[in-house]
Amino acid sequence: MPAGALTNDELTELYRRYGFLLRRRCRALLRDEEQAEDALQAAFLKIVESKRALQAADNRLAWMYRVVDRCCLDALRRRKVRRAEPIDEREDSEPAAPGVDIEARNAIARVLHELSDSEYQVAVLAYVDGVPQNEIAKLLRLSRPTIWKRLVAVRERAAKLLEVTP
Amino acid sequence: MSVNQTCHIAGARLDGVATGDSDADANAHVVSCAECSAYVARLREEIDAFTRAQAEHPDGFVASVLLRRATAVRRTFPLRARTIAGAASVLALAAVVLLVLRPLRNERFDPGDVGPREGPIRFKGGAQVAVVVEHRGVQSRELGTLLIAPGDRIRVEISLDHEESVTAGVLTDAGEWAELQPRALFEAGTHFSEKSIAFDGNVEEGWVLVGPPEAVERARQRRDFRLVHAIRIRANVP
Numbered sequence: 001m002p003a004g005a006l007t008n009d010e011l012t013e014l015y016r017r018y019g020f021l022l023r024r025r026c027r028a029l030l031r032d033e034e035q036a037e038d039a040l041q042a043a044f045l046k047i048v049e050s051k052r053a054l055q056a057a058d059n060r061l062a063w064m065y066r067v068v069d070r071c072c073l074d075a076l077r078r079r080k081v082r083r084a085e086p087i088d089e090r091e092d093s094e095p096a097a098p099g100v101d102i103e104a105r106n107a108i109a110r111v112l113h114e115l116s117d118s119e120y121q122v123a124v125l126a127y128v129d130g131v132p133q134n135e136i137a138k139l140l141r142l143s144r145p146t147i148w149k150r151l152v153a154v155r156e157r158a159a160k161l162l163e164v165t166p
Numbered sequence: 167m168s169v170n171q172t173c174h175i176a177g178a179r180l181d182g183v184a185t186g187d188s189d190a191d192a193n194a195h196v197v198s199c200a201e202c203s204a205y206v207a208r209l210r211e212e213i214d215a216f217t218r219a220q221a222e223h224p225d226g227f228v229a230s231v232l233l234r235r236a237t238a239v240r241r242t243f244p245l246r247a248r249t250i251a252g253a254a255s256v257l258a259l260a261a262v263v264l265l266v267l268r269p270l271r272n273e274r275f276d277p278g279d280v281g282p283r284e285g286p287i288r289f290k291g292g293a294q295v296a297v298v299v300e301h302r303g304v305q306s307r308e309l310g311t312l313l314i315a316p317g318d319r320i321r322v323e324i325s326l327d328h329e330e331s332v333t334a335g336v337l338t339d340a341g342e343w344a345e346l347q348p349r350a351l352f353e354a355g356t357h358f359s360e361k362s363i364a365f366d367g368n369v370e371e372g373w374v375l376v377g378p379p380e381a382v383e384r385a386r387q388r389r390d391f392r393l394v395h396a397i398r399i400r401a402n403v404p
Contacts, residue, residue, distance in 0.1 A: 129177030
């Protein structure tokens with residue numbers, strides 16, 4: 001392994017400790033078993049090469065969630081390009097963390113691939129994780145009004161795509 | 167549709183309490199919040215179960231990542247760096263084999279070992295896979311990495327504890343597939359593959375794959391070695 005990359009033992013340990021959570025996240029975002037597995041592999045490939053960033057992270061899990069989110073977005077974009085590919089429309093039945101609106105989470109999950117990068121980031125934090133707006137603002141180092149505007153845009157986009165009232 | 171504005175903590179901060187990654191404030195919140203506490207307790211149970219399962223029977227995910235990494239290195243490095251890339255790939259692949267098959271012992275080089283052997287990669291239901299290598303008229307039963315010399319012949323031995331649909335073959339690093347066992351429904355017991363493969367003067371490195379037909383197909387197409395038994399083939403050349 002080159003310098004700055006995880007050793008095999010470190011990778012194994014990381015997978016044992018975080019694999020369950022990271023896989024669960026991929027499934028929640030992609031709702032497709034195969035794509036979720038592929039995205040998880042892609043995420044671990046990035047993580048393997050980013051030992052220093054991982055070690056420097058204040059919250060290793062939060063850092064890995066961001067990597068997973070990025071890989072899932074890539075997968076969603078590829079899915080968007082290949083429209084013929086069947087998409088698993090089953091609703092995510094995973095128990096949610098306290099404060100997460102499951103109905104909203106499932107609705108947003110269906111339109112994630114249509115969102116811009118910035119909207120996607122905010123939507124995942126707000127609807128998949130249930131992070132309050134003020135904390136999202138802190139995490140992304142943006143003002144709360146900016147977060148609010150992005151969430152409004154997400155809701156409007158979702159409503160349009162799903163043809164429901166926001 | 168509304169966004170959570172309650173006092174709960176969320177996302178990685180909350181999940182991180184279950185993995186020990188969160189800050190003191192998050193931990194304190196979970197202690198004082200019944201809902202979050204119940205969520206974290208359930209998450210801990212699931213994580214612990216996953217961790218235990220991986221320690222006992224790894225699902226092959228790490229091997230798949232390392233193999234994909236090795237393949238990516240080969241594909242992306244410029245020509246002048248091919249030597250380095252090749253060495254890295256070989257090291258990564260060797261690491262995969264060491265990592266995945268570390269508990270195994272190679273019978274050819276350890277004839278004194280008569281203890282039970284069990285591979286960490288097993289396909290569903292519990293199967294033991296060994297490869298019978300015929301080298302210059304002498305047969306050996308291998309569980310770990312195969313060191314194949316020109317002229318060697320291999321056959322697979324599959325032991326099942328229940329009825330199972332199985333296929334087997336050799337996937338070369340170049341992506342070529344040679345069948346050892348066409349899809350067949352085996353009863354519980356020990357079976358040998360219907361076919362054997364003889365290696366000519368140019369031994370192509372790759373993997374012996376054994377498992378349910380759909381899992382083997384997945385391994386062939388996507389290099390996803392979960393749920394298949396994978397044994398590395400290395401060229402034993404001077």
